[in-house]
Amino acid sequence: MNESPFRELVPGEQIIYVFRKHPFVFMGTALRQLLVMMLFFVMPLLIFDLPVQSGWSEGMSPVARAAVLLVVSLVELFLWLSLFISWLEYYLDVWIVTNKRLINVDQRRLFSRSVSELPLEKIQDCTSDVRGVMRTIFRFGDIDVQTAGEEEKFTFKNIPDPEMHRSDILRVIDAHVRDRSHSP
Amino acid sequence: MDIPISVLFVPYVIGLIMYVIVSLLALYHVARYESFFAAARVVTFAFIVGTLLILIITLQSISDVPWGSTVTTPFTVSGQSQL
Numbered sequence: 403m404n405e406s407p408f409r410e411l412v413p414g415e416q417i418i419y420v421f422r423k424h425p426f427v428f429m430g431t432a433l434r435q436l437l438v439m440m441l442f443f444v445m446p447l448l449i450f451d452l453p454v455q456s457g458w459s460e461g462m463s464p465v466a467r468a469a470v471l472l473v474v475s476l477v478e479l480f481l482w483l484s485l486f487i488s489w490l491e492y493y494l495d496v497w498i499v500t501n502k503r504l505i506n507v508d509q510r511r512l513f514s515r516s517v518s519e520l521p522l523e524k525i526q527d528c529t530s531d532v533r534g535v536m537r538t539i540f541r542f543g544d545i546d547v548q549t550a551g552e553e554e555k556f557t558f559k560n561i562p563d564p565e566m567h568r569s570d571i572l573r574v575i576d577a578h579v580r581d582r583s584h585s586p
Numbered sequence: 587m588d589i590p591i592s593v594l595f596v597p598y599v600i601g602l603i604m605y606v607i608v609s610l611l612a613l614y615h616v617a618r619y620e621s622f623f624a625a626a627r628v629v630t631f632a633f634i635v636g637t638l639l640i641l642i643i644t645l646q647s648i649s650d651v652p653w654g655s656t657v658t659t660p661f662t663v664s665g666q667s668q669l
Contacts (some may be wrong), residue, residue, distance in 0.1 A: 446647070468594050468651040475644035476601040482640060483605060486633040487612055493626065494619055512612060 411500065418574050421497040421567060423560040424542035428492040435485045442477050446470060487512055497558050499574055501581075504547060506556055520556055522578040524549045528571050530564035547571070588656040609637070 411417070449470060494509035504520040525547055532543035543564040547556040561567055616626050 464651050464655065465591055465594070465657050468591055468648060468653075471644065471647050471651070472594055472598045475640065475647075476598060476605075478640050479602075479605050479637065482633070482636050483609055483612070486609075486629070489629055490612055490615055493629070494615065512615060 412502065415500045415502045417498060417500050419497075419499040419567070419570055421499070421558065421561050423492060423495060424540060424562040426536070426540045426542060427560045428489060431488045431492075432485060435481055435488065439478060439481045439485075442474055442481065446474055497561070499571055501574065501578060504556060504571070506558070518556075520547065520549060522575050523582060525571075525575055526550050528568050528575070530568040532564060545571070588658050590654070590656050591651065592653045609633075 450467060491509050491511065494507065494515070496507045498505040498507070501522075503522055504525070506518050506520075508516045508518070510516075527546075527548040529546045529548075530543060531546065532538055532541070537543050540562075542560050542562045545558040545561050545564050545568055547558070549555065558564075613630065616630050
């Protein structure tokens with residue numbers, strides 16, 4: 403049942419690090435969606451009770467009241483579902499560093515997932531990039547992994563503490579290269 | 587022509603069915619890829635609890651609506667006005 407890339411390791415391969423995007427990335431989306439949910443939650447109160455209490459109107463008819471409540475309920479449910487899917491997209495989007503390769507699991511949408519990998523011996527350069535006020539304050543940024551020649555370039559976006567993780571990746575690459583040079 | 591208020595439940599139930607289908611697809615992703623992580627289980631549990639909470643609040647909010655009553659419209663089924 404479980405098809406996580408953790409289960410796709412070759413014999414002798416060990417997971418060294420698992421990176422996810424900084425929680426700040428998800429928190430921004432989550433706060434926006436929670437704010438909209440709150441607005442829809444108080445909307446029936448504003449529509450039904452305030453005009454009556456203020457004496458502006460005698461209140462809505464039972465049909466209109468029922469219709470508004472059911473619509474608000476559905477909107478709340480779908481906003482809640484949207485928040486869950488946003489979390490899922492955040493959580494399933496991972497970078498896995500093993501002692502043999504880098505695996506990038508890119509979860510773009512609920513039904514859009516790509517898994518790509520890069521053998522450690524092909525990596526030539528690894529750079530970290532932190533730009534912007536929020537990124538500097540919350541310490542997250544991008545890591546670019548460059549391979550030899552014109553091969554694919556991996557960019558890990560919005561990784562927490564990219565400098566430290568860049569050092570971690572370089573350390574794993576060094577260990578891998580040493581192992582390969584010592585192996586017969 | 588008299589229309590029962592309870593007819594409002596038809597689009598609501600259709601919406602609920604769509605919600606359940608998409609939710610099951612999302613939960614399938616959790617089960618397929620990340621079921622063994624505690625965080626996934628906690629968030630999935632929170633999602634289910636939140637869904638139940640919204641449904642319970644909805645039920646409480648609509649409990650005072652007279653669902654058995656009907657609304658009289660000035661139109662017949664054939665579209666001719668009764669006015």
